[in-house]
Amino acid sequence: MRTFKIASFNVNSIRSRLDIVVPWLERNHPDCLCMQETKVRDDSFPVDDFKACGYHVVFRGRGQYNGVALASRVEPKNVIYGLAVDGPEDDDRLIAAGITGVTVVNTYVPQGHDKDSPQFAYKLKWYDRFRDFLNRTYSPSQPLIWCGDLNVAPESIDVHDPKRLLGHVCFNPQVWDAFAAVRSWGLEDIFRKYHPGEAGQYTFFDYRVPDAVSRAKGWRVDHILATKSLAAKSLSCKIDMAPRLAPKPSDHTVIMAEFQI
DNA sequence: ATGGTAGTAGAACTA
Numbered sequence: 001m002r003t004f005k006i007a008s009f010n011v012n013s014i015r016s017r018l019d020i021v022v023p024w025l026e027r028n029h030p031d032c033l034c035m036q037e038t039k040v041r042d043d044s045f046p047v048d049d050f051k052a053c054g055y056h057v058v059f060r061g062r063g064q065y066n067g068v069a070l071a072s073r074v075e076p077k078n079v080i081y082g083l084a085v086d087g088p089e090d091d092d093r094l095i096a097a098g099i100t101g102v103t104v105v106n107t108y109v110p111q112g113h114d115k116d117s118p119q120f121a122y123k124l125k126w127y128d129r130f131r132d133f134l135n136r137t138y139s140p141s142q143p144l145i146w147c148g149d150l151n152v153a154p155e156s157i158d159v160h161d162p163k164r165l166l167g168h169v170c171f172n173p174q175v176w177d178a179f180a181a182v183r184s185w186g187l188e189d190i191f192r193k194y195h196p197g198e199a200g201q202y203t204f205f206d207y208r209v210p211d212a213v214s215r216a217k218g219w220r221v222d223h224i225l226a227t228k229s230l231a232a233k234s235l236s237c238k239i240d241m242a243p244r245l246a247p248k249p250s251d252h253t254v255i256m257a258e259f260q261i
Numbered sequence: 262a263t264g265g266t267a268g269t270a271g272a273a274c275t276a
Contacts, residue, residue, distance in 0.1 A: 012276085013268055037276085039269060064269040065276095111276060119275095151276095206276080208265035251267075251276075 003235070004102055004259045005030040008222055009243065010149040010204070010252035014038040014069065017250055018049050020243050025053050028240075030256065031073055032099050034106035036149045038067035045069070061092045068095045068148070070106050083107075083126070083133050090126070094133075102230065102261060103138060107148040112169030120169055123151070127178035131185055140186025143230040143261065149204075149252065150223050152179045154189070157199035158220035170221055187225040190237040190257045201239055204252045213244060224257045233260045 007030045011017040014035060025033060033055075038045070041063045050057040050071050060081045061067025070076060076097035083090035096105040110126050113119035138144055153171045156162035165171045183189070195201055202218025209217045224237060237257040244253035 016268070037268085064274080113275080204276095206265085207267055208276095210265075248267095 001260055004032075004100065004261045005256065006032045006034070006102075006104065006145060006147065006224065006259075007240075007254050007256035008034045008036075008106070008147040008149075008224060009254045010036040010108070010222060010250060012037050012039070012250040012252065014040055014067075015044075015046060016248070018046060020246050020249065022049055022053055024240075024243060024254065025050075025055060025071070028256070029073075032104055033071040034104065034147050035069040035071070036067075036106070036108035038069050039064060040067055058095060058097060060095055066092045066108055068092060068106055068108055070095050070097055070104065072097070072099050074100055078103075080137070083129055090129070093126070094130075096137075100261070101143065102259070103142060103144040105134070105138075105144065105146045107146070107150065109149065109151045111151045112175070115167060115169055115172065115174075123169065124174055124178050127175075127182055131182045134182070134185050140227050141229065142227065144187075144227045145224060145230065145257075146182075146187055146226075147222075147224040147255075149221060150179065151221055152176070153219050153221055154179060157197065158202075160200075160202070160217045160219070170219065183225065186227050188228060188231040190224045190226055190231060190234050191220075191239075191255065193231065193234060194237045203239055203255050205244060207251050213241070222252055222255050224255055226257075226259070230259060230261075234258070235260055
């Protein structure tokens with residue numbers, strides 16, 4: 001029996017966020033850190049910065065947009081790059097690996113732009129494709145974590161102004177249905193397990209909203225979910241606001257969870 | 262208030 005500590009962080013450019021990510025790793029020592037929006041081509045990924053603080057890192061990205069990475073204290077096994085092993089591109093939004101017996105699936109779900117846009121249709125389709133990916137690649141009976149920027153605030157308590165925001169591409173009945181369909185494969189929201197009904201717990205604060213953090217103008221769109229057997233072994237789940245309060249922050253912050261494995 | 266800021270870029274896009 002040991003503890004498995006995992007965190008997820010939309011870094012909004014890994015190269016711009018090294019001064020936050022590296023000290024955070026050294027201070028918190030997770031077994032695994034999942035990153036989204038790395039915004040860097042694979043040939044420019046800062047591998048050495050992760051090596052220097054004792055982490056392996058696997059990644060997939062083509063530059064300006066998206067990109068995902070997974071840092072791990074042990075070498076990741078069975079790495080899968082991309083949702084679409086045999087289908088159309090998924091724009092560098094998924095990386096999955098086995099880490100000390102736990103399968104970690106790290107995704108950056110499409111944001112959706114606007115509910116009348118092709119990007120929104122792509123987002124809904126992406127959830128469907130992701131469920132198919134889970135179904136053909138893994139089993140809900142295995143210890144598996146799905147985490148990342150999932151671009152959905154599942155409940156009214158997950159946004160600062162549910163009345164005004166209802167219908168937004170990240171707070172939207174169609175997205176809730178698509179997200180629920182993935183969860184019904186066999187995944188539980190670990191954050192809500194420890195904070196049931198707790199409002200005002202956010203992982204994203206828009207840069208464009210003045211004093212968004214101090215005025216609590218946030219969204220809970222970054223998540224850690226686990227299959228039933230693993231969820232039963234969870235110990236904690238919390239949002240760490242420190243990275244969002246640091247100088248030159250990402251617009252997201254870190255969510256982390258611990259499991260007994 | 263249909264803006265605001267920050268990232269990739271080296272203009273316009275994504276969030």
